Amino acid sequence: MSDLKITPKSIYLKRRSFIKNSFLGISSLSLSKFAQFSSFASQNDKPTSYEAITSYNNFYEFGTSKSDPKKNAFRLTTHPWSVEVGGLCRSPKTLDMDDIFKLNKIEERVYRFRCVEGWSMVIPWTGFSLRDFLLHFEPDDNARYVKFETLYRPEEMIGQKSNILDWPYVEGLRMDEAMHPLSFLSTGIYGESLLNQNGAPLRLVTPWKYGFKSIKSIVKISFERDMPLTSWVKSNPKEYGFYSNVNPDVDHPRWSQKTERRIGEWLRRKTLMYNGYGEEVNDLYKNMDLKKWF
Amino acid sequence: MVLNKKKCLFFCWTIIIFSFVYPFLNSFYLINPVESILHYSGQSSIRFLLLTLMITPLVKFFKQPFFMFARRIFGLTSFFYALLHFLVYLFFEIESFGVYEDFQTRPFIAYGFFAFFCLIPLAVTSNNNLIKKIGVKNWKNLHQLIYPAFAFSAFHYYFKSVSKEGPGLALAYLFLGLFLLFFRAFKLSFRSRIDD
Structure with missing residues (x-):
């Protein structure tokens, strides 16, 4: 599916100017729906340049240096692409990107993005709410976690030839985190379709967590009873926790x-x-020792 | 053919200027300039330190006595990259928390400090007047500090890189440094045998 089918370019361009002139953090198109989150990003959070967002990336599937993804991501073919949704739910399905776009209305959200390495950006994402997406599959009551997996295709994702992580990349959220209105599945940035180095064609965005939780190029989503063992926890449990x-x-x-x-x-x-989203997410962690559950 | 002093100097400055211009050829470095300068100045400092250590063996091997100039020039270049590294760290990296806290959360920072402090006396005594003043023998002893300076730099980089890009390059530096140290130890023992 081409970008144009989702929203005409002229509207994107208008949206861009909207983003530049506004700090509300959500586009006018979805303002009414998300009025309660009137400040996703505050006054001094100007969106980062498209150039920086698409050139400075951590995506170990394409190499560990931040300039590697842009250099190596062209090898990845994202057409066709399918996402398998299953596990503890009543209607598991495998969808291609066309189905996914038909299921969900695209909206825009400007979120702060904080990497665990100590740098941050402000990114105008386009996509849809994770909650709305997940509800289509009717998760069971005993589904307590959601597990996500990135594509494993070492001939195109050349970073996967090195064993710096145990591939495929795995991430996870607790059910209430996944169902939180801030949790977002993104298909674009600045109104353009996601570039491969940013996790095309579908990626997670959880703005109150470190960036590595926002798993890229998703091919599998499953509802689980137990806490998934995520890639970074597996590689170094002393340094990385599930919640992050x-x-x-x-x-x-x-x-x-x-x-x-x-x-x-x-x-x-x-x-x-x-990451400044305490008002929205405090309740998720109110009885937890955050030093233990880091 | 023995190169004259002028040609040697030209060769050295070509390397130094290239090392300085190189990052400007790639716009990627401008996205996070502080990080880029820190990374590049650190890399350059340790590479020029290795180059400095290599000069004596190279001079002997290729029989180019004038090339001894390079030792001082490369040594000073290494120091200036380290100084840049240090200053950028001081002004841009530690802002709301102090150096002491930084040592606690990031112990590899301390190695960097040690390396830099080893280099200072070497840079200060890298001119002919001071060599005369303190005496060649003292000067030579003092300049053995280059080995701990190198070791601290290499460990500083090793502990920084071990999780992210992997310690491969840091280990390569360490082994090369160790090799040059062995070369030097061997040469000294050889010479002392002749002295006997």
Whole structure:
């Protein structure tokens, strides 16, 4: 499916100017629906340049350096693409991208994005709510977690030839996190279809968590009873936890999490609890020891 | 053919200027300039340190006595890259938390400090007047500090890189440094045998 079928380019261009002129964080097209989240990104959160968003990436499937994904991602073929949704649910299905676009209305959200390495961006995503998507498959009551998997295709994802992680990449959310209105499945940035280096054609976005939770190029989603063993927890359980919520009070062994460098700025700025989405997500973790469940 | 001093200097400066211009050829470095400068200046410092260590063996092997100039020039280049690395860290990296906290959360930072402090006396005494003042023998002893400086730099980089890009390059630096140290130890023992 081409970009044009989703929304004409002229509307995207208008949206871009809307984003530039507004700090509301959501496009006018979806304003009414998400009025309760009137400030996804605040006054001093100007969207990061498209150039930076599409050139400076962590996507180990294409290499570990931040310039690698842009260089190597052209090999990935995203047509055709199908996503298998299953596990503990009443109507498991395998969908191609056309089906997925038909199921969901595309909207736009500007979110802060904080990488565990201490840098951050502001990204105008397009896509749809994860909750709305998941409900189509009617999850069972005993589904407590959602597990996501990235494509495994080492001949195209050449980073998978090295064993720096145990492929395929696995991520997960607790059911209530997945059903949270902020959780988002993205298909585009700045109104353009996602580029391969950004996780085309479908990726997760959970803005209150470190970036690596926002799994890219998803091919499999399943409802699970037990907490999935995610790739980073598997590779280094001392450094990475399942939740990985942005938290300035819990340091990573090789870098402090108290501050971050917003791409495009020289000086570091303070990192906000839950990346500034505390008001929205506090309730998810209210009885948890965040030092233990980091 | 023995190269003259002028040609040797030209060769050295070509390498140094190329090392300086190289990152500007790639616009990727501009997206996160602080990170780029930190990474590139650190890499350059350790590479020039290795180059400095290699000069003496190379001079002997290729019989180019004038090339000894390169040792000082490359050594100073390494120091200036380290200074840049240090200053960018001080001004842009530690902002809301202090150096002490940084040592605690990121122990590899301490290795970087040690490496830099080893390099300072070497840079300061890299001119002919000071060599005369402190005496050639003292100067030679003092400049053995290049080995701990190199070791600290290599470990600094090793602990920084071990999780992300992998420690491959850091290990290569370490082995090359170790090899050059062995070369030097062997040469010294050989010479002392002749002295006997």
